[in-house]
Amino acid sequence: MSKVHQYIEANKEKYLGWLEKVCNQPSVSAQNRGMEEMFTIMKELLQSVGAKTKTIQTEGYPVLIGEFQGEKEETLAFYNHYDVQPEDPLDEWESEPFQTTFRDGVVFARGTADNKGNIIARLAALDAYQAVHGKLPIHIKFIIEGEEEVGSPHLEYLAKEHTEDIRADAILWEGGMREVNNKRLHVGLGVKGIAYVELISKGAKHDLHSSEAAIIENPAWKLTWALATLKDRNDNVLIDHFYDEVKPLTDKSKQFIETLEYDENYTKENYEIDEFIDEISGYELKRRLIAEPTCTICGIKSGYLEEGAKTVLPSKAVAKLDFRLVPGQTPDRIVSLLRKHLDKHGFEDIEINQLNHLEPYNTDPDDPFVTQVLDAVAETYEEEAIIYSNLAGSSPMHKLLSNCQMPAVQVGVANTSSKFHAPNENITIQDFIQGTQLVATIVNKFKK
């Protein structure tokens, strides 16, 4: 692979030029700004490297499929998106968000980290491999959607109606980053799911004077009592069967958790807290972050919310709850268990309003693709990888892959200071080049 790596290094100006070009083009899906132009630039860029492209229309922005033929029968897919977040607040940018700027080895522009940098690194890897070897060793399939920043509303449609356009033997997911302090690359093998609901408790038809609380039910009390039945003070979720489907951690997963670094003192100082939840630390802390499902009050609202005192009996109380789910759990099942739990405890009249849901998605740590990626990381970087068997956050992996499950691994060219979704989004040139070399190495190693 050293020749391909050298080629990438030698041609970095060309690849940075591609990056500059795609980052100079705004593509803000939330504001329908530059989306068509961006799609065309992407399509032509893929074609220029040898892809056969296909446009899949949706009710939103189209999905770009780009296929490269390789020598062997294996197919590796790349999931990316050509849309970016809005750039505001504009006055906090040190250079124009849509005018790519290079300063001290760092590339600044909206989309560098999330995730045009990854698209270009992946494309550059194919270009370099072809330049050195003439032909790719395997088939490659780019899947580039335009709605990731607005919740990927048509990914399920894509998964269901265009399954064959997605099908592959494995997929590299978008995202991924490198630690700024120790340079270790994050390798993500899955994401937690989400069930986000509102619990709504209602009383009289309008707020009353609190002297009436002696005789009129208070929905805020009812909601409080209901919430208190959901989780005990050791943070065990008390909903029957909540943990039943949680898959036990494999030895490999436990080993990956062991190898994670987590700077507990930094977090304590940064957040100004004395202890972590339940006074956990070390392995248990990392295990919970990666592998523990949660039940979180994200918001509660009832009655008088302003400064000072108002003697009011509320007519309504609402709690927003976020369940983070781990492999084995599904949002529908959890919401159904929640309903049963509330009914069982006499809270039949508390409504559940389901707002968001995302299934968890998880790649078996023993899958050969994981080993291949980790080998490729070891060949490309000096520093050992940090392996997240499950990221604490969520992502629409399951939406895309529900009909054709395949191992999914997240690696990318950003870093922990890349300012995702924020002003002065950036990546380093070094990470961009090494990330490109990594993709080329993965492509070279890939086999079923």
Add this chain to the structure above:
Amino acid sequence: MSKVHQYIEANKEKYLGWLEKVCNQPSVSAQNRGMEEMFTIMKELLQSVGAKTKTIQTEGYPVLIGEFQGEKEETLAFYNHYDVQPEDPLDEWESEPFQTTFRDGVVFARGTADNKGNIIARLAALDAYQAVHGKLPIHIKFIIEGEEEVGSPHLEYLAKEHTEDIRADAILWEGGMREVNNKRLHVGLGVKGIAYVELISKGAKHDLHSSEAAIIENPAWKLTWALATLKDRNDNVLIDHFYDEVKPLTDKSKQFIETLEYDENYTKENYEIDEFIDEISGYELKRRLIAEPTCTICGIKSGYLEEGAKTVLPSKAVAKLDFRLVPGQTPDRIVSLLRKHLDKHGFEDIEINQLNHLEPYNTDPDDPFVTQVLDAVAETYEEEAIIYSNLAGSSPMHKLLSNCQMPAVQVGVANTSSKFHAPNENITIQDFIQGTQLVATIVNKFKK
């Protein structure tokens, strides 16, 4: 008394003229509008009927004391206030708020019900009594403050520094009203107290992404758990010793509660509720309204409060709690018990911020003054009185009377449709005249 009653009826135009004059003068304490003018008008009006007046300066608006000499040694005090609520929203008034308007036997103006109508009725009663009998039978002491509508901030000062100006054998409190549908007059013998606190639970120094809830404590959960320890689902307050000082109801109090009318179906329809709290009705419902201390969540606030989903781990959670206290209980004692309760249950780090407090105040239903007032009501009105041994609401009775306790009874000229604090505040001419006759009868009957 028939002569005095007849005199009042015969001179009603004069007394309505007094009412018109004081209601035409704005006196909005919250906006410092017309306060000085109002004070002067009141002082001169009292003097014109024979009062010796005294002005007590405070750091706020002055208190007007007006003393009338009578034949016997007994002194009856009247507590009133010369300030009114702001008149907005102005566009909902059918006539000018500070231009007294008579329509179909009803007097409309800000202050008619709360409580210039009562001041004038009380003064008119003295005027009529003197006109018929030459001299009052007892001493009378008007205590008219100017800050009731802004929380009576100097009543405690008055009670402490001017005790002798307040001292009397009994006091008629401001407020009071008559039922619109059955014409029965409310007679109030006391008020519940209040302890209003905020419970504040803190987590990390700012809100975090909810994926961190796996390892960082959530102050909203902590507050929920703490609240759930305060009251059980049968609405028993679980704070140790909370009920210890509650005075048992006397037979007379129970009898008064029995005689109350409460239209349960009307409330159910009006508030759109199926049942009252704990499915109570009849005597138990009336008992709770009058005699049960409460613990009410008036507001809860934490994390994301807007529409839709935001995956946030809150940094802070606040609940506003209103304890309504009955005779025997005191706000300081209750807040101290609350602190002990939270500590005992492991919530040492939940802060208590005490916002408001008012002591309960209660007149013994067997006190002779109560009997005299009830006899006077029976002589003046055809309809039986409705006796509230304790009003469900609160009032600064204890603030004024802490240093010289005396029986306090609330009767007045307003009615249940008087629109207190709202546009189109009003009283009926008939209630004003009968209320004046009632005061004359009480004055006539009063003895220690």
